[in-house]
Amino acid sequence: MQLVLEKRAERSNTIALISPLIAIGLTLVTMSILFAILGKNPISALGVYFIDPLTDSYSLQEIAVKATPLVMIAIGLSLCYLANAWNIGAEGQFLVGAVAGSWLAVKTQGTDAGPWVLPAMMLLAAIGGALYALIPAICKVRFGASEILTSLMLVYVADLLLDYLVRGPWRDPKGFNFPTTAEFDPVAAVPVLIEGGRLHLGGVIALVVVAAVAVLLGKTIKGFEIRVVGAAPRAARFGGFNSNQLILLTFAISGALAGLAGIIEVAGPVGHLQPGISPGYGFTAIIVAFLGRLNPVGILIAGLFLALTFIGGEQAQIAMKIPLDVTKVFQGILLFYVLACDSLILYRFKLIFASPKVSSGAH
Amino acid sequence: MLDSTPAELDTGAAPLLRTVGLTKRYGSFLANEAIDIDVWPMQIHALLGENGAGKSTLVKAIYGLIQPSEGEMRWQGEKMVLSGPSEARSRGIGMVFQHFSLFDNLTVAENVALGLDGKESFKDMSARLEQVSRVYGLPLDPKREVWQLSVGERQRIEIVRALMQNPKFLILDEPTAVLTPQEADQLFVVLNRLKAEGRAILYISHKLEEVKRLCDTATILRGGRKVSTCNPKAETAASLARMMVGGEIKEVRAPANRRTTIPRLVVNDLSLEPDDPHSVRLRNISFELKGGEILGIAGVAGNGQDELFAALSGERLAQDPSTIVIDGHAAGHLSITQRRKLGAAFVPEERLGHGTVPRMKLSENALLTGHAASGMVLHGFVNTAATLKTVDRATETFDVRKAKRDPEAASLSGGNLQKFIVGREILRNPMVLVVSQPTWGVDAGAAAVIRQALLDLAAAGAALLVTSQDLDELAEITDRIAVMFHGHLSEPLPTADASREKLGLLMGGSTLGQKEAAHAVGA
Ligand SMILES: Nc1ncnc2c1ncn2[C@@H]1O[C@H](COP(=O)(O)OP(=O)(O)OP(=O)(O)O)[C@@H](O)[C@H]1O
Ligand SMILES: [Mg+2]
Numbered sequence: 001m002q003l004v005l006e007k008r009a010e011r012s013n014t015i016a017l018i019s020p021l022i023a024i025g026l027t028l029v030t031m032s033i034l035f036a037i038l039g040k041n042p043i044s045a046l047g048v049y050f051i052d053p054l055t056d057s058y059s060l061q062e063i064a065v066k067a068t069p070l071v072m073i074a075i076g077l078s079l080c081y082l083a084n085a086w087n088i089g090a091e092g093q094f095l096v097g098a099v100a101g102s103w104l105a106v107k108t109q110g111t112d113a114g115p116w117v118l119p120a121m122m123l124l125a126a127i128g129g130a131l132y133a134l135i136p137a138i139c140k141v142r143f144g145a146s147e148i149l150t151s152l153m154l155v156y157v158a159d160l161l162l163d164y165l166v167r168g169p170w171r172d173p174k175g176f177n178f179p180t181t182a183e184f185d186p187v188a189a190v191p192v193l194i195e196g197g198r199l200h201l202g203g204v205i206a207l208v209v210v211a212a213v214a215v216l217l218g219k220t221i222k223g224f225e226i227r228v229v230g231a232a233p234r235a236a237r238f239g240g241f242n243s244n245q246l247i248l249l250t251f252a253i254s255g256a257l258a259g260l261a262g263i264i265e266v267a268g269p270v271g272h273l274q275p276g277i278s279p280g281y282g283f284t285a286i287i288v289a290f291l292g293r294l295n296p297v298g299i300l301i302a303g304l305f306l307a308l309t310f311i312g313g314e315q316a317q318i319a320m321k322i323p324l325d326v327t328k329v330f331q332g333i334l335l336f337y338v339l340a341c342d343s344l345i346l347y348r349f350k351l352i353f354a355s356p357k358v359s360s361g362a363h
Numbered sequence: 364m365l366d367s368t369p370a371e372l373d374t375g376a377a378p379l380l381r382t383v384g385l386t387k388r389y390g391s392f393l394a395n396e397a398i399d400i401d402v403w404p405m406q407i408h409a410l411l412g413e414n415g416a417g418k419s420t421l422v423k424a425i426y427g428l429i430q431p432s433e434g435e436m437r438w439q440g441e442k443m444v445l446s447g448p449s450e451a452r453s454r455g456i457g458m459v460f461q462h463f464s465l466f467d468n469l470t471v472a473e474n475v476a477l478g479l480d481g482k483e484s485f486k487d488m489s490a491r492l493e494q495v496s497r498v499y500g501l502p503l504d505p506k507r508e509v510w511q512l513s514v515g516e517r518q519r520i521e522i523v524r525a526l527m528q529n530p531k532f533l534i535l536d537e538p539t540a541v542l543t544p545q546e547a548d549q550l551f552v553v554l555n556r557l558k559a560e561g562r563a564i565l566y567i568s569h570k571l572e573e574v575k576r577l578c579d580t581a582t583i584l585r586g587g588r589k590v591s592t593c594n595p596k597a598e599t600a601a602s603l604a605r606m607m608v609g610g611e612i613k614e615v616r617a618p619a620n621r622r623t624t625i626p627r628l629v630v631n632d633l634s635l636e637p638d639d640p641h642s643v644r645l646r647n648i649s650f651e652l653k654g655g656e657i658l659g660i661a662g663v664a665g666n667g668q669d670e671l672f673a674a675l676s677g678e679r680l681a682q683d684p685s686t687i688v689i690d691g692h693a694a695g696h697l698s699i700t701q702r703r704k705l706g707a708a709f710v711p712e713e714r715l716g717h718g719t720v721p722r723m724k725l726s727e728n729a730l731l732t733g734h735a736a737s738g739m740v741l742h743g744f745v746n747t748a749a750t751l752k753t754v755d756r757a758t759e760t761f762d763v764r765k766a767k768r769d770p771e772a773a774s775l776s777g778g779n780l781q782k783f784i785v786g787r788e789i790l791r792n793p794m795v796l797v798v799s800q801p802t803w804g805v806d807a808g809a810a811a812v813i814r815q816a817l818l819d820l821a822a823a824g825a826a827l828l829v830t831s832q833d834l835d836e837l838a839e840i841t842d843r844i845a846v847m848f849h850g851h852l853s854e855p856l857p858t859a860d861a862s863r864e865k866l867g868l869l870m871g872g873s874t875l876g877q878k879e880a881a882h883a884v885g886a
Contacts, residue, residue, distance in 0.1 A: 221740045224730060232720040237678050238711060239731040240700035 015345045020291050020302070022344075023337035030333050040320055048319050049312035059315070061198040063307045065269055068202045069094070069261040069278070071303035073285035075213050076254030078294040082217075084230040085247045089136060089151030090258040091282025092158035093129040097259020098266045099162050100128025102273040105188035106170050106181055117187045121263055129259015130252040132158065137251035141244040147251075155282070163275050170273065180274035190268035202264035207300075209257060214296040226250060258282060279310065280328070287335040290342075306331065377440030378403050379532055379563045380425065380456075384434035387420050389774070392766035394420040396587045397434065402532065407554060407564045409574045409595055412584035413607050413806040414778025415764040418567050421584070422534045425565070426458045427451035449480055457530030459521045461537040461777070461804065465509045467641065472505035475524045488527075496523050499553050510641040514664045515546035522553070533557065534565045537777075539573060540804050543663055543832065551577055569778075569806050571600035583607055608808045615814045615839060618822035624654035627826035628707075628795045629688040633681060633695075635674050643667040643850045645674060650845065650855060652826040654794070657817065658855060659841035660830040661866050667850035668799065668830050669712070675797050675828070676709040677702045690794055703735040708793035710785055712800045712830075714777065718784045721773035725765075728772050729753040729787055737791060757786030761812060778805040785813050789820055796820060799830045814840050834866060848872050 031049075032042035053059040073090045080087040101121035108117055136150035163179070172182040193199045217223035229236040229243045236243060261281070266273050288306050292299030313327030378401035387395040395417045402408045410418050423429045425436065427445030436443045438454060445451050448458075465474050472489045479488065489505050496503040501519045509517060518538060525533060535554075539547040554564055554577065568574055574581060574595050581595040583606045591606055604612050629652070635645040645667055652658050662668060673679040674687070681687055681695035688694060689705045699709070709732075715721045719728040729750045733739045739749045754769055761782040765775055772780060785801060801817065802810040818840055821827050831837050837844050843855035846869035853869050868874075 219745055220743050221730075221734055221745055222743065224727065224734075224745060228720055228723070228731065231722055232716050234713075234717045235720045235731060238676070238699065238709070238717055240677075240698055240703070240735065242698075 015341075016293075019341040019345060020293065020298075020338060023291070023334060023341045024305075026337045026341075027330065027334045030337075031330055034326070034329070035322070038322065038326075040322060045316060045320060045322065048316045050308060052315055052319075053308055053311040058198070059311055062311050063304060064203050065198050065200065066307035066310045067303040068200075068206045069265050069281045070285050070288050070306055071206045071300055072209055072261040072264075073254075073258045073282055074288035074292065074299045074303060075209055075296060076257035077285055077289045078292070078296070078299060079213065079217075079226060079250040080254050081289060082230045082294055083226045083243075083246050083250045084233070085137070085140075085250050086148045087133065087136070087151050087251055087254050088148050088286065089133070089154050089282070090254065090285055091278060091280065092151070092155035093133045093255040093258035094262040094265075094278055094282045095155075095158040095162050096132040096262070097125035097129035097255075098262035098273060098277060099158075099165060100259065101125035101263030102170070102181060102184075102266055105184045105267065106273075108188065109182060109185060113185075113187060115187055117185070118190065118267065121188060121267060122260055125259040125263035126256040127259070129262065130256040133251040133255025133258070134248065137248050141247055147247075159275075162273070162277075166274055172272075178274075181272045183272050184267055188267060189271065190264055198269070200264075200268045202261075202268050205260070205264065210296045210300050217296065222249070258285075284331055287331055287338070290335065290338050377437070379439060381437040381440075382421075382425070382434065383437065385421065385424060385431050385436065386433040387417075387424060387429065388432040389766050393587045394766075395424070395431075398584070398589050400582050400589065400592070402563045402565055404531070404561050404563050405558055406580060407558050407566055407578045409578035409581035410565060410567045410584065411569075411571075411574065411581055411603060411607055414782070414804075414809050415776040416584040416607070416806075417587040418584060419536060419776060420587075422458065422536060422565060422567065425451070426456060426534060452480060452528050452530075455529070455531035456534070457525035457528055457532070458534040459518070459525055459536070459538055461540060463517050463521055465517055465520060467510040468508060470506050470508050471503050471512075471520055474509060474520055475505075475527065478524045479527065491527060492523060495527050499523070499526060499556065500549075501553060514541045515543065515549075518542065518546075518550075522550075526557075530562065532563045532565070534567075536567045537569065537804050538566075539568060539570060541664070541832070544834075547573065569804065569810075571595075571603050571807065574603070575600065585609055604807045607806065612808050613811050613815070615811050615818065617818050617840075621655050621818075621822045623656050624824055625691075626651050626688075627654045627690050628652040628675075628797075628828065630675075631686050631688070633674060633686040635670060635679065635681060637670070638679065643670050645670050646850045648852045650852065652795075652828060654824045654826050655821055656843070657821050657827040657829060657841045659837035659844040659858070660828065660847055660852070661832075661834060661837055661844055662830075662847035662870055664832060666847045667852075668847055670850070671847070671852075672709070672711060672797065672799055672830070676707075676711075700735045703732065703791075706794035708732070708788040708791055708796050710788055710796070710798040710801065712803070714780050714784060715773060719772040719780065722771055724769045724771055725754045725775075725783060726750040726769050728783075729757075732787060733791065753787060753790060754783075756790055757783050760790070761786040761816070762809070778809055781805050782809055782813065785816065789816050792823075793820070793825055795826050795828075797828045800832065801829060802831075802833070802836060810836075834863060837861075846870055 028046065032046065035042040035045040053063060073094060077087055077090055101124050104117060104121045104124055132154065135154060136147045139145040139150050140147040166181060167179045170181045172180055175182065190200045190202055193201065217227065225241040226246055228239060229241055229246050233243060266277055270277050284306055288299055288302045292302035309327055309330055313324055316322040317324050380402045382398055382400050385395055385398045386393065398421060410421065412418050424431045427448045427450055472492055475492055476485055476488055492505050501523055503519055503523060538550060542550065557564060566578060578595050580592060581603065582592045583590050585607060595603060630648055630650050633645060633648040637644050643666060648671065650658065660668065674681055677697055677699035684693040684696040686695040689702055689707050692705055694702055694705060711717045720731065726747065727750070730739055730745060733750065733753060737749070739746050751769060757763060763779050763783045763786065765779060775783065781804065788796065801813050805813060814836065817827055817829065829837065829841060838858060841858050844858055844861045844866065845855040846853045846866060848870065849872065856865065
């Protein structure tokens, strides 16, 4: 008996729709086994992970706050992936955006600068993230360097840059030697939406980004060019679409969105620049992009779901002493299943009971 | 494992394959409706029909690629349900597709190994490959890489691969569409031999003369239904065509008042280095094409036709702007979009993946080439109504048959997609049209419609460059014919003087006059 993967004659649209759900289902089963091995009751562990956070307002707000950077980054990444450009370095673009925006916050600290500071910080962050993303894009277009490797390696460079700044030039003199800048002034902080709550303006910006990219992809010629370049490169050249230019464009947009997410995180929930501002948002966003089928609305839903795993993970750590790293394991398993299930759109499993006898020779 | 079952022994009594009421539905659209056919051993059975009649759909069901919605198949008298192509192959059904599935950078033997289900060693397989290709007179060098081979040789790989499974039943979907007449003749020798060995062959083709020569029986489909089964040898090409269409086919007529005007496409000493090891260098190509004129380019595939198309379209740019002049504008350095804005239009040879994005809708594929002009894009936004209108107009003018208003390009039958692509460009009223293989895989009726449209476009003052493998087609519509050989384009001959013999010599690399002979030696 043999299990083989056979190419389907027709692409299965049903599977294309339900594949993320199958992936989530398989992940939950795997997680239950994992919990059982850790000696926890799988049912109550999954309850703490996925149900409890949905039952109180604080956690709900926290989910939205966590989803904000995930969605913004993943939306940008989806443009790259649709165009067949593999930006893996959103984490670095996120950090560089945070640094670029924070520069203005640090420089205007204590002056009576007006309300222009926050928008200017966002602009700087977007530009910083875009320029940082353009490095691997230019290397690819000019020298044919693999953008997968270069964009990934630049994450570590960005990480060290941030580390240097908050330990050196930008360190808060009154900060007891902690590696952090001073708390940003109110004009440099992202305002919360409800007094005393956690929900902030960034969530609204993320929704605007989702809508804008949905329009870009569905209604504009640029969005069409991006989709064609990824789907059929030769037809794209025939259409007169310049794939190099589109690689630069998608990397720049994706970098800008990651950078914007970075400053919103720093000037919002965190309040100052410090190492460890991201629990790997730039990487988790890759999962969000694929789980959301590279579709803006899908990404919004997937972003909320992944945010739930972050919050659930924290609660599980507190309530059941499950290590926080289990969340990362969960996310890794999920990406694995998402990609695996996607192959079922074009292939199917088949059991062969007896291998057919192949007669040799023409006769 | 058990040896042959009793049913396998008395193959004479039941047809090898019988379909009973075979039906395939796509949504509410019936691609095949209650089809009954019988194919017997020692028979070459033709499957004829217009584009979209359902021929490919039927053979895909027989090969297990799609599941019939209703009806059944009987194999040697017993009911057969196929879970997929590998099961079909294990029962002895082989198929050669029109579009090859070969990897260019792998050798012949590696390609064959990838397509076989067996578990024999690579060495045994290579030996068997050589043996089968020798026995059937289909010479192949197992160690050559595919990119070095001609289209005919590539098809040979597919045929040998199918034969290595020792099939009882072989399906060929438009095998000769891409072959030169000589290559087609070689293929017929092989097919007759397979028939003599007791195998059955199901043969799809739009070339009716060829069907009359080769086939014993013909089943004719129209609109997804079987309309008749007949002996093609007792019919004429015209009577077969009438059965396919259900009426008369229009004659292609050159409009009487065609006059040549100013030069619209001029190529001056165009040379282009190959951009990858698999392509051909273009050498000093020059010609002048006036409005109202149709120039044909003949030649064996792979002699630089693709490279010339890329250079003319702007998919590859020429160094010197003045090497290509479109309507008086030096255009060698212009992008394909800029050339389209100058009034040029292009139809490439490969329909899926080059001329269209297979997984996108027709309206989006209208946008693919229409975005440059024609009001499809306003301030960066796509005007969906305008793209849909192009689809509707092409559908109406060129009788594109499809299951719904705006389906994905890949779901159209080959010929219907070709009609859409040609229609999409002609509807833009181009002043220069460069078209490759305008009627590949297109049925006789539709081919007449396309050729007529090309003639009408020329009559309206456009300059046309038509590359085709089909010399009859070139003879029918062109004014002059030039031949490509090793990246060099011959002096065009007036079509009236271009006998098959002369063209055949040029295609083989000979030259006609002394002066040119000296040139060719130098080149
Ligand atoms: N996957 C699909 N979804 C929807 N419609 C389809 C699909 N595949 C084929 N069709 C439709 O079924 C009809 C028959 O197609 P088929 O490919 O069998 O035609 P054909 O006889 O082989 O034509 P041609 O000579 O042009 O190759 C066409 O109208 C086509 O649009
Ligand atoms: Mg077909």
